[in-house]
Amino acid sequence: MALIELKMPKMGESISEATIINWLKQEGEYIEEEETLLEVATDKVDSEVPAPCSGVVKQILHQANEVVEVGKVIAIIDAEATEGIAKTTTTAPTIVAEEKEEIKKVTVASEGFAVKNSGSPNTNGFLSPLVISIAQKEHLTIEELHSIPGTGTDGRVCKSDVMQYLKNRTYPVASRPQPTVQSPVSTYNAPPISYVEGKDQLIEMDRMRKMIADHMVYSKHTSxxxxxxxxxxxxxxxxxxxxxxxxxxxxxxxxxxxxxxxxxxxxxxxxxxxxxxxxxxxxxxxxxxxxxxxxxxxxxxxxxxxxxxxxxxxxxxxxxxxxxxxxxxxxxxxxxxxxxxxxxxxxxxxxxxxxxxxxxxxxxxxxxxxxxxxxxxxxxxxxxxxxxxxxxxxxxxxxxxxxxxxxxxxxxxxxxxxxxxxxxxxxxxxxxxx
Structure with missing residues (x-):
């Protein structure tokens, strides 16, 4: 059995993670080489990810709406399977040790990528709009964000790093030493907005509008x-x-x-x-x-x-x-x-x-x-x-x-x-x- 790993592709020098929009093929389905397997989105653009080979989708490791780091395995394709093989189980199949040894390491459009797990505080200063959005909701200060060890490219803080930090945070935010520079992440509670049901219209912001909003707020806070x-x-x-x-x-x-x-x-x-x-x-x-x-x-x-x-x-x-x-x-x-x-x-x-x-x-x-x-x-x-x-x-x-x-x-x-x-x-x- 020849199992091929499909990794989240690198879509730019400053892009360290992407969101899966949807899978166009499901587990057990056959796909041709270069046929679009899934759609992903960054804070800049939506992209289609093609299959690196023909075969049957054996395992999908991350579902729609999940944020995945560049270079991380998102699916496994059985390159030796032929078209028409039906899916035999409704749950993700488990790959045994013998099969793992046969998996070929294939990265689509992300050659040279390596996850850097520094284990030390984030010092490169870059914070993605997604991370900033989470920080605003959780009332994290900029000092706390920069103290979080980043596991992304060049030590950048990812969503998973922030969520892990929040799980282990056992002290009140106010007890931390305050930085001399005012935090750009506001803890101001916005006043309530009156809403007349049946008269006023509620519109849910789409994904791109949310990213634009985060990017604009980040720019005004930063510069x-x-x-x-x-x-x-x-x-x-x-x-x-x-x-x-x-x-x-x-x-x-x-x-x-x-x-x-x-x-x-x-x-x-x-x-x-x-x-x-x-x-x-x-x-x-x-x-x-x-x-x-x-x-x-x-x-x-x-x-x-x-x-x-x-x-x-x-x-x-x-x-x-x-x-x-x-x-x-x-x-x-x-x-x-x-x-x-x-x-x-x-x-x-x-x-x-x-x-x-x-x-x-x-x-x-x-x-x-x-x-x-x-x-x-x-x-x-x-x-x-x-x-x-x-x-x-x-x-x-x-x-x-x-x-x-x-x-x-x-x-x-x-x-x-x-x-x-x-x-x-x-x-x-x-x-x-x-």
Whole structure:
């Protein structure tokens, strides 16, 4: 009997665990190689996990809605069984010692993974939205969370670590030494919300909305946000795009939206101010070499996802347009791959799409800053003619707002970076060829 282990795949450098959504095959059922066996979800995206071989599903070790660490065995497949073998028992079969010796160690898309059981307090500072959510419900302080020995990748604290800690906690929280820095995990009891049965509507948050909520709360607790604004004259850019968009699509079979132009301007500004393209790891600032720009994108369900334009500073406008259109289409069709939403180093959010004049975006952790672009509107502006005379003219204007982490980005850097983006857009070459 050739038994193959199916392990929870690795779906990104920062992903240490995933939630099983549902199994498409049950124990005793036959499955073809590369056929989808189950669907899993992380705090970033849903993914399908294919079978590593053809055979019969012998044992399912974790059920739907369970959170499983990356690299952990989730199912066992009998590769020698043939199609049509019926399930002989309603309970999970027990694998005897002789069979265990024959199991081949196969990991799907997670080569090189190893669980690190440090046995010491968590020191890397990363806390997943799931862990934070549990901490909020149980009124754990941030000090307690960081004192929990983590068994996840690089010593990260997992759900099972927190639950084990709660089982063994025998002292009151107030008796622990209080940290000098106020805990970001609030113990504030929210006031009750009045509800009129039969009149008010109760809507259960779906899984993605819960993860977005946790991520946003975590960001506000983690980073001291500062937001600055500038107004930009984008008349040349708008006129150029309107003039060439038809020819651009006919020539390259790609739509030319404003997004690739914004991405291009941001990438140029990052080259001049690379410290904005950074993350904070404890007391160390990591300045990222790659310029990977995330695009906050609304899904048909109303939820939000951030596909990533990788190495944006190395692409021309055509390359950016192709990349942006591809990611936007995949987002609308719920077809984004895990690698397409990972690794962003800076994020932009076009709040003008919804008619907003400006916005105060929340930083996409663990990045240092995020840019919001407001709606482009024509309005009368006072301009200075080449002869030095003040005149009133119709111009296309928009607001840009930059939220940044004041722990690592000061006002000078944030303001200079934002002004550089504005200068790039205002100086857009209206004679540019496609």
């Amino acid at each position: 001291p946000h500062v937001t600055c604004y500038i107004e930009v004259n984008v008349t040349n850019m708008v006129n150029w795009r309107n003039a060439v968009k038809k020819d651009f699509q006919e020539k390259y079979e790609e739509k030319l939206t404003f997004t690739p132009i914004f991405v291009e301007a941001v990438a140029k500004a990052i080259r001049e101010y690379p410290m904005i393209n950074s993350s904070l790891d404890g007391n160390k600032i990591i300045v990222h070499k790659d310029v990977n720009i995330g695009m906050a994108t609304a899904l048909p369900t109303g939820n939000l996802i951030v596909p990533v334009v990788k190495n944006a500073d190395e692409k021309n406008l055509l390359g950016l347009a192709k990349n942006v259109n591809h990611l936007a289409n995949n987002a609308r069709n719920n077809a984004l791959k895990p690698e397409e939403i990972q690794g962003s180093t800076f994020t932009i959010s076009n709040v003008g799409t919804f008619g907003s004049l400006m916005g105060t975006p929340i930083i996409n952790q663990p990045e240092a800053a995020i840019l919001a672009m407001g709606i482009i509107k024509k309005r009368p502006e006072v301009i200075t003619s080449p002869e030095g005379e003040d005149q009133i003219a119709i111009r296309s204007m928009m607001y840009l707002s930059l939220s940044f982490d004041h722990r690592i980005v000061d006002g000078y850097l944030g303001g200079s970076f934002l002004r550089k983006i504005g200068d790039e857009l205002e100086a857009f070459d209206s004679n540019r060829t496609i």
